[in-house]
Amino acid sequence: MTKAGASEVGDLMDWQNRFISENLRSVFRTIYRIVGNVVDAQDLTQETFIKALQREAQLKDSAKAAQWLGRIATNTAIDFLRRRGRWEPLPLEAMVEPQPEEPQASPEQMVLNAELRSYLADGLRLLTARERVALILRDVEGLPAEEVARRLGCSKATVRSHIANARIKFRRYMEGRRR
Numbered sequence: 612m613t614k615a616g617a618s619e620v621g622d623l624m625d626w627q628n629r630f631i632s633e634n635l636r637s638v639f640r641t642i643y644r645i646v647g648n649v650v651d652a653q654d655l656t657q658e659t660f661i662k663a664l665q666r667e668a669q670l671k672d673s674a675k676a677a678q679w680l681g682r683i684a685t686n687t688a689i690d691f692l693r694r695r696g697r698w699e700p701l702p703l704e705a706m707v708e709p710q711p712e713e714p715q716a717s718p719e720q721m722v723l724n725a726e727l728r729s730y731l732a733d734g735l736r737l738l739t740a741r742e743r744v745a746l747i748l749r750d751v752e753g754l755p756a757e758e759v760a761r762r763l764g765c766s767k768a769t770v771r772s773h774i775a776n777a778r779i780k781f782r783r784y785m786e787g788r789r790r
Contacts (some may be wrong), residue, residue: 746781
């Protein structure tokens, strides 16, 4: 290999390492919130980056690359759920980034928070996989409906329908819990 060839390979590896390090956390977080299991999320994150790096030419525009990578991550997680045939919800504390300056909660507050997380996890079990993914991407990840539609491969109207159905089911569940 010539010096120029070795330099190009080194530049490519540097770019790939930078791309992975810049996107690893968000890809893992998205997948983890969908599949609810750390080990599965790690495997699917690796699978996502393998798929993305195999099509490196599509990754040259960094703005489009992040959106494209998010779509690959979402589709990889959804495909996994389809193959698996069931969904185990993740603990909801994993959905919220810990705040570094949070004061220590009282034991009573910790019990109330644990009860709320349990209610929320039970409510998520009532949703279909597509409703759950749409709700998580829209309400937890904060993605616009257009991006959720791209990731799910459906129309914006379908996304709105999934989210509305999920919210209705979830609201009914929470109202039933209060009785």
